[in-house]
Amino acid sequence: MALLIDGKAQARALRATVADAVRRLGTHQGLVPGLAVVLVGDDPASQVYVRRKGEHAREVGMRSFEHALPAATSQATLLERIARLNRDPEVHGILVQLPLPAHIDPEAIIHAIDPAKDVDGFHPLNVGALAVGGEGLAPCTPLGCIRLLESHLGELTGKHAVVLGRSRIVGRPLASLLLKKDCTVTVAHSRTPNPAKICRQGDILVAAVGQPGLVQGDWVKAGATVIDVGITRLGEGDSRRLVGDVDAACVSRVAGALTPVPGGVGPMTIACLLHNTLIAACRQHGLPEPDGATGPMAPRDGLPLTHPHG
Ligand SMILES: Nc1nc2c(c(=O)[nH]1)N[C@@H](CN(C=O)c1ccc(C(=O)N[C@@H](CCC(=O)O)C(=O)O)cc1)CN2
Secondary structure, three states: OOEEOOHHHHHHHHHHHHHHHHHHHHHHHOOOOEEEEEEEOOOHHHHHHHHHHHHHHHHOOOEEEEEEEOOOOOHHHHHHHHHHHHHOOOOOEEEEOOOOOOOOOHHHHHHHOOHHHEOOOOOHHHHHHHHOOOOOOOOHHHHHHHHHHHHHHOOOOOOEEEEEOOOOOOHHHHHHHHHHOOOEEEEEOOOOOOHHHHHOOOOEEEEOOOOOOOEOHHHOOOOOEEEEOOOEEEOOHHHOEEEOOEOHHHHOOOOOEEOOOOOOHHHHHHHHHHHHHHHHHHHHOOOOOOOOOOOOOOHHHOOOOOOOOO
């Protein structure tokens, strides 16, 4: 049976590391990182995630600024709020919870966030930096996947990683992060013929398509490390449950290790958000990123733009 990779425990450990770094920043530099989270509307899942982000930010010693706006908020009002947060020196990280109501264009909102404060890593400047192997702020869920992979496998160099899904939030940035880790990367998606055959080639398989139970045992190479990013809510009332993209019962008979849903990638998303906020605060104050708090995107991973070995 596959070993279960415990995302809850890893997230707890990362929060403790961040808390320690925040304490030292306060003591030595008098700096308290601040995270602003903006929620528009009353989507119940988003409310839970936003509340948790605030709680965890305060627990690690950061300032948390929560902005809950009604569903009818206009795009102009939201843009004004972001402009205010961009100017606020106490705010080092800004995040607008997705999805947004249909009348608001998420692209316009993401573009408006100061890239230095874009702790979601969604701004085109950060996306571009990641795509060229540079050093912007990377999205939190893919960062969480990398941390879980490294916790289990150690070095990722030379592994063949198959990413199932090409979303802007997970699949594409994760492929870039895996390339930075010197993996051989294949991205499979809804138009890929015979995705099972492609997935079976991966030493690492990351499923991020939002299709519950899609990945079956015969999609997985024996002994592979499988990361399940999907979180779909199924059922009503007492039978409500969260289901991943992986059919865990059969895949766990083939894989070497597997992340559970819940308790896998999800908790890492918020822990990596706190880590990004710490990085953003340090960079905005010209401070080195504290020891013990540098993650998979440590400075050694930065430019040059050309790689001698291609
Ligand atoms: N601006 C953003 N919006 C959204 C993001 C994001 O990274 N930035 N990601 C998701 C939602 N999300 C964080 O915002 C998130 C999703 C899931 C979890 C999590 O801990 N899940 C638990 C289960 C929780 C539950 O009971 O519902 C788990 O998997 O164990 C945290 C954060 C979309 N929006």
